[in-house]
Amino acid sequence: MATLALKVDIDTYQGFTEGLPNIIRILGRRGLKSSFFVSFGPDRSGLALVQLLRPRFLWKMLRTNAPSTYGLKTALYGTLLKPPLIGLQFPDAVRQLRDLGHEVACHAWDHRLWQDWLPWMSATAIHAWFGKMVGAYETAIGEKPQAFGAPGWRMDKRVLAEVSHWGFQYVSCTRAHGPFMWAENGLLEIPSNLPCIEEVGLDGVLAALKRNADQTIPQVLPVHTEIEGRGCQRDFEQVLDIIADLGYQVMKIADIARRIDTSHLETRALREGFLPGRAFKCAV
Numbered sequence: 601m602a603t604l605a606l607k608v609d610i611d612t613y614q615g616f617t618e619g620l621p622n623i624i625r626i627l628g629r630r631g632l633k634s635s636f637f638v639s640f641g642p643d644r645s646g647l648a649l650v651q652l653l654r655p656r657f658l659w660k661m662l663r664t665n666a667p668s669t670y671g672l673k674t675a676l677y678g679t680l681l682k683p684p685l686i687g688l689q690f691p692d693a694v695r696q697l698r699d700l701g702h703e704v705a706c707h708a709w710d711h712r713l714w715q716d717w718l719p720w721m722s723a724t725a726i727h728a729w730f731g732k733m734v735g736a737y738e739t740a741i742g743e744k745p746q747a748f749g750a751p752g753w754r755m756d757k758r759v760l761a762e763v764s765h766w767g768f769q770y771v772s773c774t775r776a777h778g779p780f781m782w783a784e785n786g787l788l789e790i791p792s793n794l795p796c797i798e799e800v801g802l803d804g805v806l807a808a809l810k811r812n813a814d815q816t817i818p819q820v821l822p823v824h825t826e827i828e829g830r831g832c833q834r835d836f837e838q839v840l841d842i843i844a845d846l847g848y849q850v851m852k853i854a855d856i857a858r859r860i861d862t863s864h865l866e867t868r869a870l871r872e873g874f875l876p877g878r879a880f881k882c883a884v
């Protein structure tokens with residue numbers, strides 16, 4: 601029986617305030633526990649407007665009908681409107697996730713900044729970004745975070761050096777085929793190895809789940825509260841239906857990390873590539 605984890609990313613303010621309650625309700629009805637990767641700092645989605653100058657990004661926005669998915673207000677956060685804080689503004693709601701039995705992990709301080717500008721951030725800025733994110737996590741949860749998942753699966757060598765300072769048990773920063781050990785820092789990587797609705801549509805996700813149902817490699821499905829929790833709730837229900845029908849054993853990524861025999865895993869360095877439906881290069 602294949603094991604599967606839902607890696608639920610919270611990227612935006614609306615994803616937290618509107619999408620998250622729906623995702624919690626849907627999972628709760630089915631008794632499923634997931635891994636939530638939380639953005640804690642400012643929602644500066646408006647910075648994405650600058651990215652419209654990049655053809656791949658513009659194409660993705662038009663193809664996924666982003667203006668209606670994200671809403672005009674979200675599109676203006678960080679440009680014309682003051683960016684609201686995400687997880688840090690709602691520490692009780694973050695703690696409630698943990699109290700419901702879900703895993704809570706670190707995803708971002710400023711998601712948009714990282715996703716669009718990581719190559720231009722200095723090592724000092726990256727370190728400060730981690731400090732604010734980890735501080736916000738500790739404020740909400742009262743413990744040190746065990747895991748980090750990079751925004752947009754964007755990574756570089758400086759980040760791999762940085763993550764080794766924060767005591768993470770594992771990271772989930774790539775779209776690799778299966779778990780591996782990072783050559784750069786010796787940490788365990790548990791990748792998102794399934795495609796998401798945003799990238800390949802509902803049919804693409806269902807096909808991948810059918811294809812991989814006999815896999816011995818643990819499967820991780822990326823989910824976004826601002827997408828599956830807002831416009832695509834019915835699609836998300838269908839995905840969960842087929843996960844149950846195909847007999848996947850659903851667990852948290854932390855449980856996969858605990859069970860894995862790391863001595864048999866490949867050790868390898870950072871690789872980057874383009875994935876179908878993604879505007880930026882990501883770690884693969």
Ligand SMILES: [Zn+2]
Binds near residue numbers: 610711751
């Ligand atoms: Zn994200």
